[in-house]
Amino acid sequence: MKDQKALAYVNLYALLGTLPELCRMDSEARTLIEKADMSIGFKVHNGPAATLIFKNGECRMVQGVSSPKIIIPFKSAEKFNGMIDGTVTPVPTYGIWHAGFLMNTFKALTDIMEGYLRPAPERLEDESFFEKSTVLMLGVVARSVCALGNHDEISRFSASNIVDGDIKLGIKNGTSLIIRAKDHRLKVIRTPSDCVMSFMEFRNIRTARALFDGKLNAVAAVGMGDVTIGGMVSQVDNLNRILDRVSEYLA
Numbered sequence: 001m002k003d004q005k006a007l008a009y010v011n012l013y014a015l016l017g018t019l020p021e022l023c024r025m026d027s028e029a030r031t032l033i034e035k036a037d038m039s040i041g042f043k044v045h046n047g048p049a050a051t052l053i054f055k056n057g058e059c060r061m062v063q064g065v066s067s068p069k070i071i072i073p074f075k076s077a078e079k080f081n082g083m084i085d086g087t088v089t090p091v092p093t094y095g096i097w098h099a100g101f102l103m104n105t106f107k108a109l110t111d112i113m114e115g116y117l118r119p120a121p122e123r124l125e126d127e128s129f130f131e132k133s134t135v136l137m138l139g140v141v142a143r144s145v146c147a148l149g150n151h152d153e154i155s156r157f158s159a160s161n162i163v164d165g166d167i168k169l170g171i172k173n174g175t176s177l178i179i180r181a182k183d184h185r186l187k188v189i190r191t192p193s194d195c196v197m198s199f200m201e202f203r204n205i206r207t208a209r210a211l212f213d214g215k216l217n218a219v220a221a222v223g224m225g226d227v228t229i230g231g232m233v234s235q236v237d238n239l240n241r242i243l244d245r246v247s248e249y250l251a
Contacts, residue, residue: 002248002249003151003152003153004076004077004078004081005046005047005077005151006147006148006151006152006153006155006249007077007081007249008044008047008048008077008080008081009047009048009147009148009150009151010143010144010147010148010249010250011080011081011084012042012044012048012050012080013048013050013061013143013146013147014140014143014144014146014147015084015113015117015140016042016050016052016061016084016110017050017061017139017143018113018117018136018139018140018143019052019059019061019109019110019113020058020059020060020061021135021136021139022059022109022112022113022116022136023058023059023109024058025132025135025136026112026116026132028112029109029112029113030057032105032108032109033054033057033058033059033105033109034057035057036054036055036057036101036105037054037055038053038054038055038069038070038098038101038105039051039052039053039054039055039068039069039070040052040068040069040070040072040102040106041065041066041068041070041071041072042065042072042074042080043065043071043072043073043074044073044074044076044077044079044080045073045074045075045076046077047074047076047077047080049063049064049065050062050063050064050065051063051064051065051066051068053068054105068095069095069098070092070094070095070098070101070102071092071093071094071095072090072091072092072093073093074090090102113136116129116132116133116136116137117133117136117137117140119133130205130209131205133209134171134205134208134209134212135174135175135205137208137209137212138169138170138171138175138177138208138212139177139188140250141169141212141243141246141250142169142177142179142188143188144246144249144250145169145179145186145239145242145243145246146179146186146187146188148242148245148246148249149162149185149186149242150185150186152245152249154245155241155242155245156184158238158239158241158242159181159184159185159186159238159242160184161234161238162181162184162186162234162235162238162239163181163197163232163234163235164181164182164183165180165181165195165196165197165198165232165235166178166179166180166181166189166193166195166196166197167179167180167181167196167197167198167199167200167231167235167236167239168193168196168198168199168200168201169199169200169239170199170200170201170202171201171202171204171205171207171208172201172202172203172204172228173204174204174205176201177189177190178190178191178192178193178196179239180193181235196231197231197232197235198229198230198231198232198233198235198236198239199228199229199230199231199236200227200228200229200236200239200240201227201228201229202226202227203225203226203227203228207221207226207227211227214247218240218243
């Protein structure tokens with residue numbers, strides 16, 4: 001069963017947190033923000049808070065809400081999650097005069113993102129699109145692991161058993177991310193690490209995609225050699241337990 005507060009962390013940090021990467025990878029998204037100078041702060045009561053900053057043709061996310069040009073507060077995690085699934089209309093309490101950016105540029109960006117994360121089957125026939133979509137999904141999965149490891153009760157138990165250190169999650173000869181555990185808190189690190197203690201590596205991008213889409217069982221994939229694990233096995237074992245929860249939250 002999903003916890004609405006934990007889901008809000010996933011939706012803000014893992015899903016909306018994909019926009020910076022989207023703007024780096026997709027030319028249409030980059031064009032949309034090419035001349036933008038805007039910031040949007042999302043603040044959930046008793047929950048996550050973060051600001052998306054669009055400037056100099058780039059997008060980045062920072063934790064907290066500190067003087068953004070648009071502030072959108074939510075009275076509950078349920079309300080914020082409703083915005084993500086399209087059942088709640090966000091209402092800024094500050095920066096309403098920038099509503100055009102929200103309704104046009106920001107909506108267009110989220111539409112592009114949804115096209116990558118929930119693609120029509122025929123779009124995946126394009127190899128370039130397939131690769132971008134899968135790489136974006138890898139980022140969503142990694143950030144969701146951290147969001148749940150820090151805020152979902154069941155996942156926090158697994159995170160509490162992960163010793164401090166870096167875990168590499170990636171695709172062989174392709175994109176990889178670092179999940180850093182420190183004091184039983186998890187966060188994604190994009191830069192390479194010199195102190196990886198364990199790793200989980202997909203044989204290729206199609207194996208990763210099959211796992212993300214639920215078409216391949218993770219345990220079976222390890223047995224067949226499609227997923228390689230190594231290093232401190234207890235780290236990977238507890239990471240896998242959180243990954244099981246991720247599939248429930250992203251379903």
